[in-house]
Amino acid sequence: MTAVVVPARRPGLPLGWWGMAALIATEATIFAALIGSYFFVRATSPEWPQGGIEPPELARIWVFTFVLLASSAPLFWAEAAVRRGRLGQVRAALLVSFVLGAAFLTNQILEYRELGFGVRDNAYASLFYGITGLHGSHVAVGLLMNLVVHVKARLGRVGPDRHLTLTLFAMYWHFVDVVWIFVFSSLYLSAHVR
Amino acid sequence: MTVAQEAEHHDPEVVEAWEEAPGVPGFFSTVDHKRIGVRYVVTAFMFFFLAGLMALAMRQQLARPDSNVLSPQTYNELFTSHGTMMIFLFNTPVLAGFGNYFLPLMLGTRDMAFPRLNAFSYWIFVLAGIFMTSSLVIGKAPDGGWFAYTPLTEKAFSPGINMDFWGLGVVFVGISTSVGAVNFLVTAFKMRAPGMTLDRMPVFVWSIVGMAAMVLFAVPAVTLSAGLLEADRIFGTAFFRPDHGGSSLLYQHLFWFWGHPEVYILFLPAAGMVAAIIPTFSRRPIAGYLWVVSSLIAVAFISFGVWVHHMFVTGMPVLAMSFFSAATLVIAIPAGVQFFSFIATMWKGVVRFATPMLFALGFLLIFLLGGITGVMVAVMPFDWQVHDSYFVVAHFHYVLNGAVVFPIFGALYYWVPKMTGRMLHERLGKVSFWTMFIGFNGAFFPMHILGLLGMPRRIYTYPSGLGWDGLNLIVTLASFVFALGTGLTLVNLIWSWKRGRAAPDNPWDGDTLEWSTTSPPPEWNFEAVPVVGSRHPLWDDGGLGYAVVDGDPVTASLGREGAKARATPVLTGVDAIPEAIMAIPHESYLPFLVALGIAVIFFGLLVKAALVGIVGLVLGAFAIMRWAWFTEADLR
Numbered sequence: 008m009t010a011v012v013v014p015a016r017r018p019g020l021p022l023g024w025w026g027m028a029a030l031i032a033t034e035a036t037i038f039a040a041l042i043g044s045y046f047f048v049r050a051t052s053p054e055w056p057q058g059g060i061e062p063p064e065l066a067r068i069w070v071f072t073f074v075l076l077a078s079s080a081p082l083f084w085a086e087a088a089v090r091r092g093r094l095g096q097v098r099a100a101l102l103v104s105f106v107l108g109a110a111f112l113t114n115q116i117l118e119y120r121e122l123g124f125g126v127r128d129n130a131y132a133s134l135f136y137g138i139t140g141l142h143g144s145h146v147a148v149g150l151l152m153n154l155v156v157h158v159k160a161r162l163g164r165v166g167p168d169r170h171l172t173l174t175l176f177a178m179y180w181h182f183v184d185v186v187w188i189f190v191f192s193s194l195y196l197s198a199h200v201r
Numbered sequence: 202m203t204v205a206q207e208a209e210h211h212d213p214e215v216v217e218a219w220e221e222a223p224g225v226p227g228f229f230s231t232v233d234h235k236r237i238g239v240r241y242v243v244t245a246f247m248f249f250f251l252a253g254l255m256a257l258a259m260r261q262q263l264a265r266p267d268s269n270v271l272s273p274q275t276y277n278e279l280f281t282s283h284g285t286m287m288i289f290l291f292n293t294p295v296l297a298g299f300g301n302y303f304l305p306l307m308l309g310t311r312d313m314a315f316p317r318l319n320a321f322s323y324w325i326f327v328l329a330g331i332f333m334t335s336s337l338v339i340g341k342a343p344d345g346g347w348f349a350y351t352p353l354t355e356k357a358f359s360p361g362i363n364m365d366f367w368g369l370g371v372v373f374v375g376i377s378t379s380v381g382a383v384n385f386l387v388t389a390f391k392m393r394a395p396g397m398t399l400d401r402m403p404v405f406v407w408s409i410v411g412m413a414a415m416v417l418f419a420v421p422a423v424t425l426s427a428g429l430l431e432a433d434r435i436f437g438t439a440f441f442r443p444d445h446g447g448s449s450l451l452y453q454h455l456f457w458f459w460g461h462p463e464v465y466i467l468f469l470p471a472a473g474m475v476a477a478i479i480p481t482f483s484r485r486p487i488a489g490y491l492w493v494v495s496s497l498i499a500v501a502f503i504s505f506g507v508w509v510h511h512m513f514v515t516g517m518p519v520l521a522m523s524f525f526s527a528a529t530l531v532i533a534i535p536a537g538v539q540f541f542s543f544i545a546t547m548w549k550g551v552v553r554f555a556t557p558m559l560f561a562l563g564f565l566l567i568f569l570l571g572g573i574t575g576v577m578v579a580v581m582p583f584d585w586q587v588h589d590s591y592f593v594v595a596h597f598h599y600v601l602n603g604a605v606v607f608p609i610f611g612a613l614y615y616w617v618p619k620m621t622g623r624m625l626h627e628r629l630g631k632v633s634f635w636t637m638f639i640g641f642n643g644a645f646f647p648m649h650i651l652g653l654l655g656m657p658r659r660i661y662t663y664p665s666g667l668g669w670d671g672l673n674l675i676v677t678l679a680s681f682v683f684a685l686g687t688g689l690t691l692v693n694l695i696w697s698w699k700r701g702r703a704a705p706d707n708p709w710d711g712d713t714l715e716w717s718t719t720s721p722p723p724e725w726n727f728e729a730v731p732v733v734g735s736r737h738p739l740w741d742d743g744g745l746g747y748a749v750v751d752g753d754p755v756t757a758s759l760g761r762e763g764a765k766a767r768a769t770p771v772l773t774g775v776d777a778i779p780e781a782i783m784a785i786p787h788e789s790y791l792p793f794l795v796a797l798g799i800a801v802i803f804f805g806l807l808v809k810a811a812l813v814g815i816v817g818l819v820l821g822a823f824a825i826m827r828w829a830w831f832t833e834a835d836l837r
Contacts, residue, residue: 008745008746008747009734009743009745009746009747010746010747010748010749011395011396011732011734011746011747011748011749012748012749013395013396013732013748013749013756013759013778013779014756014778015753015755015756015778015779015780016773016778016779016780017780018771018780018781019773019774019780019781021781022314022315022387022391022771022783023832025314025386025387025390025391026314026315026318026383026384026387029382029383029386029387029417030380030383032417032418033379033382033383033416033417033418033420033421034421036417036418036421036422037421037424037425040421040422040425040455040458041425044425044429044440044451044455047448047451047454048440048446048447048448048451051448051450052446057446058446126436126437126438127436127437127438127439127445128439128445129439129445129446129447130439130440130442130445130446130447130448131446132439133432133433133438133439133440133447134440136438137429137432137438137440151822151826152829155826155829155830159830164830169832171832172829172832
C-alpha cells in the first residue's frame with residue numbers, strides 16, 4: 008500500500024442531475040416508441056384519421072402550445088434566483104410556471120370533452136388519447152413537483168447551496184415541454200398533411 | 202484474521218455511523234447495497250427453482266407420446282409462467298443482484314449512487330414477483346405464451362384474468378429494471394475509486410454499464426407493448442385490434458424491440474462474469490482488454506438493430522428483413538472477439554480448474570453452440586424452416602440457460618465466499634458442475650434434432666410414430682439430471698452457510714478491489730477508499746494505495762473521516778478525480794412505501810377497482826413527496 012496525494016477538483020454536476028438525465032432518456036424512449044406506433048398504424052391504415060374523424064383543430068392548441076412552452080421560461084429565472092438566494096423570486100417564478108402549466112392541462116381536459124370521439128372507437132382514437140393522456144399525466148406530475156418545491160422554498164428548505172429538487176424539477180419540466188413539441192407536431196400538425 | 206477479530210479493530214464511530222436496525226424494521230428499511238444485493242440474488246433464485254420445477258412438470262408430460270399428466274390448459278399456463286418467470290424474475294434480477302453487490306466493491310466506493318432508489322428497485326422486483334406468482338396460487342396463471350402475442354391475448358380470445366397478471370406484471374417489474382439501470386450507470390461513472398480511469402474499470406463493470414444502457418432504451422418498448430395490451434384488455438382501447446384499425450404487427454415490433462436487446466441485457470453481464478473468472482483462474486490479465494470492452498459496447502449498440510429476426514415469418518418486405526438478418530450476423534463479430542479473448546487468456550495463462558473456472562469453461566462450450574445456431578436462425582430461409590420448432594427452443598436455451606445460467610453459477614462459486622465469508626465445498630461444486638453440464642446437453646441438444654424432425658414448440662402432447670418418442674424421453678431424463686445438478690449447488694450453498702470454511706479476503710487471488718476488503722465486507726466496504734494505480738490493483742506493484750489526507754474536505758472523505766461521516770466521494774466521470782462528497786442516506790421505509798403504493802395501483806387495475814387504484818396512488822404520491830423532502834443537502 009502506497010500513500011498517494013489525491014488532488015480534488017471543483018464539483019461538477021450533482022449525482023441527481025445524472026440520475027434525472029438517465030430517467031429522462033428512458034422516458035423519452037417511451038414517447039418515441041408511442042409516436043413511432045402512431046406513424047406505424049397510420050402507415051398501414053387506408054384512411055387517417057380513422058372512422059371519419061376530422062383532423063384535430065389547430066387554432067386553440069397553437070395558443071396553448073405557446074402557453075406550455077412559455078411555462079419553461081420562469082424556471083430559468085428561478086434557477087438563477089436561487090443561486091443568489093432570492094427565494095421570493097423563486098416562489099414567484101414557480102407560481103407563474105404553475106399557472107401556465109395548469110392552464111395547458113385544463114385546456115386539454117376541456118378539449119377531450121369536445122372531441123366527439125371516444126378512446127374505444129378505433130386505433131386512431133386510442134393513440135390520440137393514449138399519447139396526449141400520457142403527456143398530460145406527465146404535466147400533472149410536474150405540477151405536483153412544482154408545488155413540492157414551492158412549499159420547500161417557503162419553509163426555507165431551498166437555498167443557494169441546496170436546490171437539487173428545484174434543479175431536478177426544472178429538468179423534468181423542460182423535458183415535458185420538449186416532448187410536447189413532438190406530440191403536437193405528430194398528432195396535430197401532421198394529421199393535416201395528406 | 203477472522204470476521205470477529207476484524208470487528209474488534211473497527212473504529213466505534215465508524216461502526217455507529219453505519220449501524221442499521223436489526224430484525225424486521227431493518228429488513229424493511231435497509232439501504233445497504235450488499236444486503237439488497239444478497240436479497241436480490243436469493244429472491245431471484247427462489248423464482249429460478251420454482252420455474253425449474255415447472256419445466257420438470259412439462260418434461261414429465263412430454264416424456265411419452267399421448268401422455269395426460271397435465272391438461273392442455275395447465276401445460277399452457279406452465280410454459281407461459283416458466284418463460285416469464287425465468288426472464289423477468291430470475292435472469293434479469295439475479296444479474297442486477299450481483300451488480301448491486303459487486304459494483305460498489307469493484308469500484309472502491311461505499312455504496313451505490315442512489316441507495317434509497319436501490320432499495321426501491323428491490324421492493325418493486327419482489328412485489329411484482331409476488332403479484333405475478335399469485336396467479337399460480339389462485340390457479341389463473343397466464344396462458345398466452347411468454348411473449349403474449351396479440352390477437353390471442355386480447356380480451357376476446359383470452360377473457361380470463363390470466364393474461365392481466367402477465368401484462369400488468371411486466372409493466373410493474375419494468376420499473377425495477379429501469380431505475381436499477383439508472384443507478385448502475387451513475388454509480389459506474391461517478392463513484393469510482395480515485396485513479397480508476399475508464400480504461401482501468403473492470404470488465405464486469407463495463408458489462409453492467411452496457412446492460413444498463415440497453416435497459417434504458419429497450420425496457421420502455423416492452424412496458425409499452427404490455428401496457429397498451431392491458432389498455433386494450435381493461436379499457437377497451439384498440440391499439441392491437443385489427444378489427445378497429447389497430448395492428449397486431451405493432452405489438453410484435455414493440456415487444457421484440459425490447460425482446461432482442463433483452464437477450465444481450467442478460468448475456469452481457471454473464472460474459473462480464475466470465476471475464477472476471479477466467480483471468481483470475483488463468484493467473485494473467487485478460488487478453489485484449491480494450492477489444493473486449495469495445496466489443497461489449499458494440500454488442501449493446503447492434504442489439505437494437507436485430508429485433509425483426511424474430512418476425513421473419515410475418516411477411517415483411519424482404520429488403521427490410523435482409524437488413525435485420527445482416528445486423529444479426531454482424532453480432533457474431535464482437536461476440537467472437539470476446540470468445541477468442543477468453544481463449545487467448547487461458548492459452549497464455551496457467552489455468553487452475555477450480556469450480557468457478559469449470560462453469561466458465563462450460564459457458565464457452567455451450568455459448569459456442571448457442572452462437573452457431575444463432576447464426577443459423579439469422580439466415581431467413583433456415584429460420585422459415587425451423588421457426589416455432591424445438592430447434593428454436595434448443596437455441597434459446599443454449600443461450601439463455603447455458604450461456605447465462607452457467608456464468609451465474611460460476612459467479613456463485615466465485616463470489617459467495619466474499620458475500621458470506623464462507624467457502625463453498627469445492628468437490629461438491631465440481632460434481633454439481635458435471636451433473637449440470639451433462640444434464641444440460643442431454644436435455645437441450647436433442648431438441649435441435651427434434652426441431653429438425655418437425656416437432657413444434659408449445660404442444661402439450663404428440664402422437665406416437667413421428668420419430669420423436671426416444672429423443673423426448675432422453676430430454677426428459679436429462680432435464681432431471683440438470684435439475685439435480687442445480688440442486689447440488691443449492692445444498693452446497695446451505696452447507697457452506699452453516700459449516701463452510703471461513704473465507705480469506707482474497708481466496709482466489711483475484712485482481713479487483715472487492716478482494717481487497719474483508720469477507721464479508723463491513724457495512725462501509727472500505728474504511729479508506731482505495732486509490733488505484735493500475736488496471737489490476739491487487740496484482741501490480743503500486744496498483745493499490747491510499748490517499749494522503751490533507752485539510753481538503755473532499756480528500757478527507759476518502760479516508761476514515763468519510764467512513765465516520767457515512768459519506769463517500771463523488772468523482773469526475775472519465776479520469777476519476779474526487780470532486781464532491783456524497784452523504785449516504787440512513788435507513789428508510791420510504792422506498793418500501795412507494796413500492797407498496799405502486800403495488801396497490803397495479804392490484805387495483807387487476808381487479809378493476811378504481812378506488813383501490815386511487816388509494817395506491819395517494820399512498821405512493823405521499824411517500825414519494827416525503828422522499829423528495831429530504832434530498833442530499835438535508836443529510837449532510
